Every structure is written in structure tokens, then in C-alpha cells.
Amino acid sequence: MPDTRSFMIGAPILEVSNVSLSFGGVRAITDTSFKVLQHEIKAIIGPNGAGKSSLLNCINGIYRPQEGSIWFKGKSLQKITPNAIAREGISRTFQNLALFRRMSVLDNILVGRKLHMNAHFLAVAFQMPSAREEERLNVERCEEIIEFLEITDIRDTPVGKLPYGLQKKVELGRALATEAEVLLLDEPMAGMNVEEKREMCRFILKVNEELGTTIVLIEHDMGVVMDISDNVVVLDYGKVIGDGPPDDIRNNQKVIDAYLGVAHD
Amino acid sequence: MKSTPVFMSYTRGDLLNLLVLMVLGFVLIPFVVPTDYWYSSILIPWLCLSLAAIGQQIVMGYAGQLALGAAGFMAAGAFALFNLELRLPFLGFPVNLVLSGLVAAAFGVLFGLPSLRVRGIYLMVATLASQFFIIWMIDKFGWFKNYDTSGIITAQDIVIFGREFTAPLEMYLVVLVVVTILTILAINMTRGSTGRNWMAVRDMDIAAESMGISLLKTKLQAFAISAFFCGVAGALFAFTYLKSMEPVAFDIKLSFRILFMVILGGLGTISGAFIGAAFILLFPVVLNTLGNEIFHGMVDATIISSIELVVFGVLIILFMIYEPLGMAKLWENIKARINSRRGAETSMKQNRKAD
Ligand SMILES: Nc1ncnc2c1ncn2[C@@H]1O[C@H](COP(=O)(O)OP(=O)(O)OP(=O)(O)O)[C@@H](O)[C@H]1O
Ligand SMILES: [Mg+2]
Numbered sequence: 001m002p003d004t005r006s007f008m009i010g011a012p013i014l015e016v017s018n019v020s021l022s023f024g025g026v027r028a029i030t031d032t033s034f035k036v037l038q039h040e041i042k043a044i045i046g047p048n049g050a051g052k053s054s055l056l057n058c059i060n061g062i063y064r065p066q067e068g069s070i071w072f073k074g075k076s077l078q079k080i081t082p083n084a085i086a087r088e089g090i091s092r093t094f095q096n097l098a099l100f101r102r103m104s105v106l107d108n109i110l111v112g113r114k115l116h117m118n119a120h121f122l123a124v125a126f127q128m129p130s131a132r133e134e135e136r137l138n139v140e141r142c143e144e145i146i147e148f149l150e151i152t153d154i155r156d157t158p159v160g161k162l163p164y165g166l167q168k169k170v171e172l173g174r175a176l177a178t179e180a181e182v183l184l185l186d187e188p189m190a191g192m193n194v195e196e197k198r199e200m201c202r203f204i205l206k207v208n209e210e211l212g213t214t215i216v217l218i219e220h221d222m223g224v225v226m227d228i229s230d231n232v233v234v235l236d237y238g239k240v241i242g243d244g245p246p247d248d249i250r251n252n253q254k255v256i257d258a259y260l261g262v263a264h265d
Numbered sequence: 266m267k268s269t270p271v272f273m274s275y276t277r278g279d280l281l282n283l284l285v286l287m288v289l290g291f292v293l294i295p296f297v298v299p300t301d302y303w304y305s306s307i308l309i310p311w312l313c314l315s316l317a318a319i320g321q322q323i324v325m326g327y328a329g330q331l332a333l334g335a336a337g338f339m340a341a342g343a344f345a346l347f348n349l350e351l352r353l354p355f356l357g358f359p360v361n362l363v364l365s366g367l368v369a370a371a372f373g374v375l376f377g378l379p380s381l382r383v384r385g386i387y388l389m390v391a392t393l394a395s396q397f398f399i400i401w402m403i404d405k406f407g408w409f410k411n412y413d414t415s416g417i418i419t420a421q422d423i424v425i426f427g428r429e430f431t432a433p434l435e436m437y438l439v440v441l442v443v444v445t446i447l448t449i450l451a452i453n454m455t456r457g458s459t460g461r462n463w464m465a466v467r468d469m470d471i472a473a474e475s476m477g478i479s480l481l482k483t484k485l486q487a488f489a490i491s492a493f494f495c496g497v498a499g500a501l502f503a504f505t506y507l508k509s510m511e512p513v514a515f516d517i518k519l520s521f522r523i524l525f526m527v528i529l530g531g532l533g534t535i536s537g538a539f540i541g542a543a544f545i546l547l548f549p550v551v552l553n554t555l556g557n558e559i560f561h562g563m564v565d566a567t568i569i570s571s572i573e574l575v576v577f578g579v580l581i582i583l584f585m586i587y588e589p590l591g592m593a594k595l596w597e598n599i600k601a602r603i604n605s606r607r608g609a610e611t612s613m614k615q616n617r618k619a620d
Contacts (some may be wrong), residue, residue, distance in 0.1 A: 124454055
């Protein structure tokens with residue numbers, strides 16, 4: 001990958017350590033540990049049901065792991081809610097689209113600006129200059145994102161009416177609008193054709209290179225993963241079976257076995 | 266593209282609509298409607314119930330919380346105003362009206378707490394508790410009714426800056442001013458960041474939370490503001506329509522009517538509150554008149570009121586299935602169709618010219 005990034009990969013910013021999670025009797029994640037470095041693109045791969053999404057849900061506070069801990073910039077993320085974790089600087093997209101269906105594209109992305117918009121409801125109700133100024137600045141910021149994602153023509157369309165691929169883009173836009181330090185992207189390219197995938201990769205790389213945003217990405221398409229990620233962690237049956245640069249992962253026997261469907265013991 | 270705002274955040278179209286409605290409400294109606302009947306029996310209750318429906322709209326249509334019990338908050342507002350006017354008359358009617366809304370808002374927060382744990386039909390049942398609790402409290406403690414035992418407590422006269430507003434037209438104007446102001450505030454909130462937070466919670470609460478929205482704060486805020494609107498509506502309803510203080514007027518049936526107004530009018534629109542209120546209020550009147558005119562009183566009044574319920578029920582089911590956005594959306598569709606037809610006609614004419 002040609003290095004055009006303006007931020008060099010740094011020290012660990014996010015640490016998952018010895019996390020275990022189960023639902024009733026089902027073990028989704030078992031004693032999993034890995035680190036995410038500042039400014040890197042880290043891919044999480046693994047077969048269906050390996051526990052990838054569950055892991056993101058733990059990081060972002062939607063699930064509470066029964067064991068282990070998650071650290072972000074030296075702070076424990078245990079026992080805090082998703083909205084507090086958003087405040088810490090972690091944002092995300094969801095595997096099965098979690099957009100605000102009845103709201104327009106612009107409004108969806110504006111919700112991503114929530115943490116930059118603090119006007120009191122009375123200031124909004126009475127249209128105080130401060131509230132109007134805040135609204136104007138944030139709409140402007142969202143227009144930039146809309147332009148960057150090349151979706152200007154659907155700006156005012158309710159997202160529920162959009163095709164799947166565009167909805168995925170809007171969700172990325174909403175996550176970008178938060179200006180979080182870390183973005184967790186759960187299969188942002190699922191269900192897209194080659195052309196759309198290439199476009200999505202371009203956006204993700206650009207954000208990482210120009211803004212230095214750390215990206216944790218779940219993806220099934222190996223070509224994409226090997227192309228854009230700095231490091232890859234491989235999960236299988238809730239356990240880490242590989243962690244390292246793409247080239248190492250490609251030659252890792254355990255990973256090859258898991259993907260070739262060799263019987264597990 | 267949306268048209269650009271010309272004043273504050275309002276577009277030309279918004280201002281034009283507002284102007285037309287204001288002229289209609291403040292000038293035209295007072296000039297052309299001479300009979301007291303229209304003010305005291307149609308316009309005043311319509312405006313009051315529309316205001317309550319806006320309250321219901323905020324919590325249900327915007328924040329997506331299936332709350333039932335608007336009439337309870339209306340009762341809280343009504344009896345709060347009665348007591349404030351009785352005990353703190355020096356504050357003046359406008360201040361006391363705002364305070365009675367705040368009393369209702371406090372109840373709104375209290376009875377909004379279950380929304381943090383349960384949703385849907387369970388929340389509906391939980392919020393019904395507010396309805397029963399508030400009415401029970403008013404009946405149980407004589408203080409709220411100033412220990413009146415006669416059963417009929419008349420509401421105080423409305424006096425604003427030393428001027429009495431007791432004639433139907435005068436009271437209509439008082440109600441209209443309050444409803445206009447609160448409607449504009451509601452529109453501002455629903456179009457701004459406040460309303461966006463509500464709608465985000467409504468459409469996908471997990472995503473909303475992941476964007477930094479506190480569900481606790483947002484839901485309780487919606488309950489409080491909703492109850493404020495209902496409280497003010499209830500106070501006006503008692504002081505200008507009922508003209509007396511009676512808890513039974515705020516029973517569960519009224520809560521259901523307000524719920525129907527919002528569903529039929531269209532969830533998530535402010536105009537839907539007004540349209541729904543007009544429909545629910547006028548439909549029985551029309552039905553009664555029809556009953557009298559066509560069947561000359563041969564049909565029993567109880568049958569007519571049953572027909573009314575059946576029609577509402579069927580309409581609600583039809584709207585839920587075919588047009589969940591209600592009559593407000595239906596109206597928009599009709600307007601859009603007329604516009605497009607007009608557009609088609611002009612383009613046809615142009616084509617003909619080109620030939
Ligand atoms: N909320 C839940 N309740 C019960 N079981 C769950 C829940 N979420 C996940 N699981 C289970 O945990 C395991 C891991 O699921 P998860 O969604 O994390 O896998 P994944 O790696 O993201 O798979 P995919 O590639 O299909 O998205 C699965 O066995 C799944 O059934
Ligand atoms: Mg998944």
C-alpha cells in the first residue's frame with residue numbers, strides 16, 4: 001500500500017483483554033485479547049458466527065462481557081453505556097443497518113453531530129441566535145460529508161426509501177459526522193458489487209489517511225481486507241487464532257484451516 | 266433541494282402558511298362567525314384538544330413512546346391553574362398558566378420513568394397509571410378542590426392585565442394566542458436538534474445511543490414537554506370550555522380520543538394534531554345531525570354513539586394498514602397530485618405551442 005498518510009501508526013489506543021461473553025449457554029467470545037494501534041486500519045475476520053459483531057458490541061457498550069476488560073486511551077470502558085462510550089470518542093456502523101428510517105439523509109447524518117450540538121431545548125424552541133448558529137454550522141459540516149460521499153442528490157430523501165448500498169453509505173456518513181477517534185465498521189461493504197466496494201474502500205482509506213481516524217473493520221472479502229488493512233485479527237469460534245499484518249495472516253496455517261473448513265477438534 | 270430559509274429557519278412557504286392561518290384565525294373568523302355556539306362548542310374545544318394532541322404527538326409521534334394518559338396531565342394542568350388562581354392570584358393568569366404546564370410536566374417526568382424499562386403495549390399500560398393516579402389524587406385530597414363539597418366548582422374568570430376575558434369570542438382569542446405560540450415552539454423543537462434526538466430514539470434507539478444520545482434524558486424530556494403541552498391544554502379546556510372543574514371530564518375516554526386524534530391525523534406531524542382533533546371532534550356532531558335530519562330521532566342516541574366508535578375503530582385500522590402517516594399525509598398526497606396535474610397541463614400546453 002503506498003503510504004500517503006499524514007499520521008503514522010502509533011501506540012495502542014484500544015485494548016481488548018481476556019474478554020469472554022456468553023448468551024445463556026452459548027459462548028460467543030472466549031478469552032479474547034488484541035490491541036488496536038492509533039491511526040491504523042485493523043480488520044477483524046472470521047467465519048460466520050465467530051463472534052466478530054459481538055466483539056464490536058462489547059467495545060461499544062451494547063453488550064457487557066462477563067469476563068475481561070476493554071481499555072480505550074488508558075480508560076476502562078467497563079460499566080459505561082454506549083452513549084458514554086460515544087462521548088469518549090468511539091463511533092460505529094452496524095451490520096444490519098441501524099439508520100433512522102423515517103428521517104432524511106441529512107437528518108441522519110446530523111444525528112451523528114449530536115455530541116457537537118449542545119443547544120438547550122428552550123434555545124431551540126425560541127430559535128435563539130446561539131441555537132440557529134449551532135444548527136447552521138453543523139448542517140454545513142454535514143453537507144461536506146454528503147459531498148465527500150457523493151450523495152448530494154439524495155440529501156433530503158428519507159433513508160428508508162433508499163437502496164441498500166446507499167443506506168450503507170449514509171450510515172458511514174453518520175459515523176464520520178461524529179468525528180470520533182475510532183470508528184468501528186461492521187461489514188460496511190456487505191452486499192455491494194465490486195464497483196461499490198472499491199468506492200467504499202476509497203472513502204475509508206481517505207478518512208484514515210487524512211484525518212488519522214483509527215478504523216476497526218469487520219469484512220468477509222479477503223481481497224478487500226488484504227488490500228486496505230494494516231493488521232488483521234482472525235476469530236474462530238470466539239477465539240483469536242491469528243493477529244498480525246496481512247502477509248503473516250495469509251500464511252498462517254490455523255487461519256488457512258479455519259477458512260478451508262478443516263475439521264476442528 | 267429544500268428551499269432556503271428567509272427568516273430565522275423559516276422558508277417563504279412556511280411564513281406564507283403562517284400568515285394565512287393567522288389572518289384566518291385572528292381576523293377572518295372573528296369577523297364572519299357571529300354565533301357564540303361556534304366559539305364555545307367548536308373552535309375553543311378544537312384548539313384546546315389540538316394542543317393536547319400536539320403533546321401526545323411529541324411523546325408518541327416524535328419520541329416513539331406509546332404513552333396513554335394525556336387526559337391525566339390535562340387534569341393536572343387544570344387543577345394546578347385553579348389552585349394557582351385561587352391561592353396566588355397576584356401572579357396573573359399568563360404566569361399561572363405557564364406554571365400549571367410545569368406542574369403537569371413534573372408529572373410527565375414521573376410517569377415517563379417506566380419508558381426507561383418497558384416499551385410498546387407494556388408502556389401504554391404503565392402510563393395509564395398516571396391517568397388513574399392523578400384523578401384519584403384530585404378526588405382524594407379535598408385541598409385540590411378547595412374543600413368544595415357542592416360538586417360543581419366554577420373556574421375563575423380569566424383576567425389578563427386587569428382586563429376580563431369572559432365572552433366566547435374573547436376566550437377564543439386567548440386560547441388562539443396561547444395555541445399559536447406553543448405550536449410555533451413545538452414546530453421549532455421538532456425541526457431542530459431537540460426533535461431530531463426524539464426521532465432518532467423513535468426510529469432506532471440503539472443507534473441513537475451509539476451516537477451519544479442519552480435515552481434517559483431524551484425520553485424524559487419528551488415526556489416532560491408533552492405533559493407541559495397537555496397541562497396547558499387541560500387548563501385552557503377547563504377555564505374556557507368546561508368553565509368548571511370536574512375530574513370526570515378528564516377520564517380515560519378523553520385520553521383515548523387524543524390518542525385517536527394523533528393516529529388519524531398522522532404520527533409525527535404537528536398539522537396532524539389539528540386535523541385529527543378536528544375530525545374526532547366534528548365527526549360525532551355530523552353523525553348526530555345526520556341522525557336527526559334523516560331519521561328524525563328514530564335512531565337511538567346510544568346507537569349513534571356506538572356507530573361513532575365503530576367508524577373510529579375501522580378508520581384507525583385502515584390508516585394503520587394503508588397510511589400510517591394519517592390524514593396529514595393524505596392531504597399532502599392530494600396536494601402533490603393536484604400540483605403534478607397542473608404541471609402536466611402546463612407542460613402539455615407548452616408542447617402544443619411548440620407544435
Ligand atoms: N443477542 C444475542 N443473543 C443470543 N445469541 C447471540 C446474540 N448475539 C450473538 N449471538 C450468538 O453469538 C455468536 C456470535 O455471533 P456474532 O453475531 O458475533 O458473529 P459474527 O462473527 O458477527 O457472524 P457474521 O459473520 O455472521 O456476522 C453466534 O453463535 C450468535 O448466535
Ligand atoms: Mg456479524
